[in-house]
Amino acid sequence: MSTDHGGDDHGHHLPAVEDWPRGFGEASWWPFITALGAGGIYLGAALFIVSGGSESTIDPMLAPLATSASVGAFLFGLYGWIYHAFVTEFWSSGADETSASALRWGMIAFLGSEIATFGGVFTYYFFIRAGTWPPGELPHLTGSLVIINTAILVASSLTLHWAHVAIRNDDRRKFALGLLSTLILGLVFIGGQVYEYYEFIVHTEFTVTSGLFGSAFYGLTGLHGLHVSLGGVLLAIVTIRALAGQYSAERHVSVSTVSMYWHFVDVVWIFLVVILYLGGSVGA
Structure with a gap:
């Protein structure tokens, strides 16, 4: 345009x-x-x-x-x-509400396509879960690491919401602090996922080639990790713009759209923990 x-x-x-x-x-x-x-x-x-x-x-x-x-x-x-x-x-x-609305609806449409993407991989997992379980030896999935990582990602959604509310009230200091906190928590979460992969691959020899569950586990968590990494890039851009003083109570549409995306990956992770980690452990 x-x-x-x-x-x-x-x-x-x-x-x-x-x-x-x-x-x-x-x-x-x-x-x-x-x-x-x-x-x-x-x-x-x-x-x-x-x-x-x-x-x-x-x-x-x-x-x-x-x-x-x-x-x-x-x-x-x-x-x-x-x-x-x-x-x-x-x-x-300027602060064009028509353009802002178009961007928000564009993000909603994008998230709809993301739901379809994750839905396809979840469907694959449901098919293998309906069969003989477990389909081979599984690692211990519900350790303290996944609990800590989940708490970190949920906390990042709360800090982002706090930042979003702050900019609506034109409080730039709290806004920048909330964005920085969210970005740091997101990076820690990604680091936790990398460490979990290291533990599984090196210490338990559980890899993407470890049967049907291995491909489903790494497919779902890897896809989610890619989306969190993408969200981290978006958050970094928004944070840099916030530190440059580009946002105000009237002009923060990109904050709204990035917030929608980040809350989406948070909700997907909750589903992953319940269905993949807890569900995979049941009957194993």
């Missing part, structure tokens, strides 16, 4: 001006780069599974290399997409 803002652009440029060849109209490379990175993550997962076979001719190093490059491309594309689509617009746009 491009508007003639004259020379008052504060050093920013719109993506249609420089990020796309002339003659292609209002478009940007960033969504394409983001989608390419996301697709590469699936490719890396496929390479990991295929290269794990005893007769595989694929170099095992290809999987982590492809995954790392894809995650980098995904985050880079996401940053450019969000920055040029939202940050540059801030400097010249």
Whole structure:
């Protein structure tokens, strides 16, 4: 979306001006780069599974290399997409309630597609859970780590809500403090997930190739971890903008949309704990 803002652009440029060849109209490379990175993550997962076979001719190093490059491309594309689509617009746009409503409904539509994505993987788990249980040896799932991680993620939703209320009341200090707290808690949660993976893989040899439950466990928790990481990027951008004084009681639509997304990943995690961790332990 491009508007003639004259020379008052504060050093920013719109993506249609420089990020796309002339003659292609209002478009940007960033969504394409983001989608390419996301697709590469699936490719890396496929390479990991295929290269794990005893007769595989694929170099095992290809999987982590492809995954790392894809995650980098995904985050880079996401940053450019969000920055040029939202940050540059801030400097010249007013508090347009119509645009704000469109962004909120856009986030709702996106979360609807995310529900369908998680629903597909949950359906796979329900199918294997309905069969003989357990489908092989399972690790101890309901340890203190998952309880602590759950408490951390729930607390991050509370601090984000506190920050959202603060900016509505035009309290910038509490707003910035709430965002920073949420970002730190989110990073700690991701660190906890990485540590849990380390414990399972190294100490119990429970990996994504450990039968049906292994693929379901790492598929669901890995997908959720990717979404939390994405939320962390969004929170970091919002936090940087908050520290720069860009938000006010009248202009905080991106805070609202990021808040919706973060609460969504929080709710999904609660479902994961109940269905995957607690449900997987029942009858094991």
